[in-house]
Every structure is written in C-alpha cells, then in structure tokens.
Amino acid sequence: MWLFYLILRPMKAEQLLFESVKSGLKTLYGLDTNTISFQKTRKEFEGDFTLVTFPYTKETKKSPEQVANELGAFLLANNAQVQAFNVVKGFLNISLSSGFWLSFFETVKSNARYGFQKAQSTGKTIMVEYSSPNTNKPLHLGHVRNILLGYSVARILDANGHTVIKTNLVNDRGIHICKSMLAWEKFGKGETPQSSGLKGDHLVGKYYVEFDKAYKKEIAQLVEQGTNKEIAEKEAPLMKECQEMLRLWEKGDEKVLKLWNTMNAWVYEGFDVTYKSLGVDFDKIYYESNTYLRGKEVVQQGLEKGLFYKKENGSIAIDLSADGLDEKIILRGDGTSVYITQDMGTAVERFMDYPKLNQIVYTVGNEQDYHFKALFKILEKLNYTWAKECYHLSYGMVELPEGKMKSREGTVVDADDLIEVMYNTAKATTEELGKVDDFSAEELNALYKTVSMGALKYFILKVDTKKKMLFDPKESIDFNGHTGPFIQYTHARIKSVLRKSSENESSYVVTDLHPLEREILRGVYDFEAVVEEAGNTYSPALIANYAYELTKLFNRFYHDLSILKEEDANKRRFRLALSANCAQVLNNAMGLLGIQVPERM
C-alpha cells in the first residue's frame, strides 16, 4: 500500500533529503535529530537545496565545513537522487539529479491544475466577505484594493481545496444613506440615470456631496448668528430632516421606502458595472437592512446571560477591559443598532444560513482592527464556537501623495475613472507597438481590458496586504518591469512559440539539463508550496512575487537558448514542453490574482 503510494506520487524533494540527512547524522555522529530544514540554494551558488550545518557543530564537535563535507559525501553515496554537492563555509549545497527533476516534470506537465489541491478536498467551508460598500457613493480606489484582495484570497483558498463562499455585505441603510436621499428630494428635480446619462452610483454620490455642501452652509450660517459650532451641527435643519427621514424609514414609511428602493437600485446597477469591469462576483449578498434586526436578538441573548449590561442612559454595553479593550457600546439608548450590533447579527445569521460554515474571512481596512477584535471577542463570550475561526483580513489604507482620500471632499480616485484611464493606456501602448494590428475590434477591446486590469490588479496585489500603499495618479501605473503586463507578455510570447511549432511528436528522451532549464524546473517545483503558504497567510502578494520570479527565469532562458531552432529534436521537444508548462503555471498563478493572460499582445 505504502509502496504503491510512492510510485504514484513521487516523494517531495525535501522529504527525500530529510530522511537521508537524518540517517547521515545518525550514522556519522550518532546524532538523533529532527531539526533539519532546507532552504532554496541562492542563485549565486550551485545547487538546488541548502542545508545549514551550524546547528550540528556543538554535538559533533566538528567544524561546520567538516560536517557539511562529510554529510555531503554521505548523501552522495547513499541517495541516488543526489547528484553533487559543494560546501561554502557551513553551507551544504545539494544538487539533485537531472533524473529527479525530469521525473518531477513528468508528473506536472500534463496537469492543468498543477499547484492546486483537489477541489473541495479539505471539507472546510470558508466565507470570504469583501467590498462591503455604502450605497451613497460610487466605489473608489480604497474599495478597489478591498475587492481585488478579497476576490484573490477567495480564489487562493479555493485552490487550497476549501469550499469558498464569496459574499458582500451591503451597507444600504442608516443616516448616511438618508443624506443623499434627502438631497436628491430637495435639489434633484427628478433627475434619474436615464435623464442625466449619469451612472447610477455616481448620480447618488453627487447628491451625497450636495448634502454635505448645503449642510456646511447651514452650519456656517448658524455659527455666524452666534450658535456654538457643535450645537449648530446637531441643530441644522437639514440634519434634523435627515434624522426624521431615518426615523420614518425604520417605521416603514411608504414614501421614504419607495425613494430608498429607487435610489439603491440605481446604485446597484452602477456597482454591477464596476464589479464586472473588475471581473469579480459574489455567491451571496447580504444587506444590512435585512440583518440589522438580528443583531438586536443577539444583544438580548447577551443581556440574559448577564454578559451585557444596561447603562444609566439606557444604552447597552459590554466591558472588555479584562481583554485589553475598553467598554464597548453595543446598542444605543434609543434601542437603535450600531455597527457592531449589525455585525454580530450578520455573523450569527451567516452560520445559520450555512450550517457547514467553518470560518468567515472579513476583508476590511485596518482602521477597523479594533472593531473586529471586539466583535470576535464578544462572539466568543457568547459561546459561539466558530468565533475563534473568524479572521479579519486587514489591509492598509490607500493613500494619495496629499494624504488620505476623503469622499466628501472629493479627493478620491474614482474606480470607474481609474479603470478607464488604465484601459486607455493599454490601448495607446498596444497601438504604439503595433503587434496585433490584425485583431478585430472585439479582440482589441478584450485585450485592452485584459492588459489594463492585469496592470491595475498586479500593482495592487503585489504589495503586502497589511501595508499601506501609495498611489500617485500623476505617475500612471507602469507596464514595464515588475508588473502584470510583463508577466502577461511572457505568457503571450510562450504561446507564440507554441503556435509556431510544427512538432506533432511530443515525446522526448532527455538526460541532461541546461542550468537554465533546471532553474525553471526548480521554480515550477516551488509553486505548490507557494500556493499553500499563500492560503495559510491569506496573501496574494506571495503569488504575485512568485509569478514574477518565474517569469524572469523564463525570460532569461528564452533569451539565452533557442527553443524552435534547437537542432536536437529531443531537446527541442523538451523545451517546448517546458515552455508550455511555464505558461500553464503563470496562467494558474495569475488566475489566483484574478488576472487573465492573453494568447497574444
């Protein structure tokens, strides 16, 4: 049974070496240890895997070089897959045989899903929430980072064999939504997306800004008349009206609900266009207007358990100071819910909707780190066992050279504008290079979309999730160097070679590997581990950087060696297969980032 398994699945190189080194240490020094780990040999040295021998000097009472040399000799003599070794100081660099790499290649070259686990093989179900917009303004660059991250993480988790549910929690109710509604009612003169030609979300956003302008004017007036500023902010007629509107909404006032439905529908229509441009989708959408009441039930549970308490002013709170947090208000004095009330309710509802759900991943900016700490802690205290599995995928803010983006002040990079600018840049670059002049208008359009989204997505996803990122609109996103289009270009190049090949024989006999071929195989080998690591750490950046490294390896190979013009038919066919496999891995890796790769560009 065990042997059978070995034949079907070749041992991983690290495992193979681990056993040999373990037995070597035992045989040579009588040392019994499991602390053996390998790292990738740095490219300036020869070898595939490197073992650091410093840790064994104490027990063996020998110099690191000596241990490395003796161990190297042992491996060479006892492990058929070890072809050579060299020692630099205490570093034992091990080269595996060409045979090992070639047989590895045989197992992956025909596997289109190489690097991915069998679909839904872990039995674990994970919900990934992302986007979570307010319905009072269009999406901006901050949302774009959120959306791309969440979508990519969903794909990465899927590739790791989990069942993934992509979800969106739409913040469709509350005082801020009423602001744009009120402004439209007052100043809109019946304007609609149809009458104005404005995209629905932009139209609504316009009135959100209008509200703010008019509101600020009122405050200024009141202050001029001698009112204290804080009081003016509360007493301004527009704010009063807005609060009244929210009250009517909660009461179910028909007229308000109708306006609310109409304007939200405009927004959703607009969002859908943006989501489609970004190439993302959702399996299930939650609306806060549907879930906010559930939160109040949860609060009630907590009260009964004695976990929450009522304060003098009637609000309900929990004391989290023992957990390093503060007192947290979870329900307003007037009985209306706050953000965390809704989030508690939504989480509970989700686990009711999906009984098999194991985990929720929340893609939300790091400004809410504290909020999620409190949320998970409260859910844990309410004895929801799944609370420990909830994860806040916290990402850094996107900043402009001037600082933070502010919707109300209009200093945001609009998502639709950005997408358009990228599209036009891709178009201009493509036309300039003139490599696809024979494309139809449709094909060109598709290519511009692929390349522009590749550039944008890669630009955002290659940066470590938790770090804040700087975006300078004046410096357009690059298409050269460490970018999405660079990787896409390499893929297109490979495809071009493959198209030109008239080879109908795909078999070959190869025994030796060129160092560049070997490096590529070594790179391909790493993919599986990178996918796993990216899944464990929710990190698209790992995938992005991996794809770049492999691309560079391939380009060096492509530049230095020829594929089609190689005269030895065996080598030629092998290189074709290797190139095809590279294209496949790049396609798989980019797919995890939500980026498509073109056949030509």
Added chain:
RNA sequence: GGUCCCAUAGCUCAGCUGGAUAGAGCACAGGUUUUCUAAACCUGCGGCCCUUGGUUCGAAUCCAAGUGGGACUACCA
C-alpha cells in the same frame, strides 16, 4: 491614558518559521535585434536594513526600550 500597525537604494517594493557578499522594478548611464514577440535581455550606479540595548555560533528578521509616521479607542461606519 489604553490597544494596534508601519519604518530596507533617490522613488515603489521583495526578503518565508533567524543563516552565505541585503534583492527586484522604476529613475539615471551604457550595451544587445538579418535568428522563436525588444511590453524583453545584459552591465553599471545606488544601502549606519530608524536608534540603542538584549538573546544567539549567527539578527534586516526574534525580544525590550526609544524615535518618527499612521490607525483605532464615539450612542459614526
């Protein structure tokens, strides 16, 4: 007051659970195409890895303190 995040080349970023002379891209200077797509390849330039201590055979990486930047700690979301 409390909690958390960040600091690496002029700029934007890699550097995995500690390991070799700290790496890329952009920018700058130069080179490579009668040959598979030059959105490429190669060379050069460029670094008190914020500071100071500690742990270790070994620290950009781990620990502590400090400095600088940022976020949160609202009956906002």
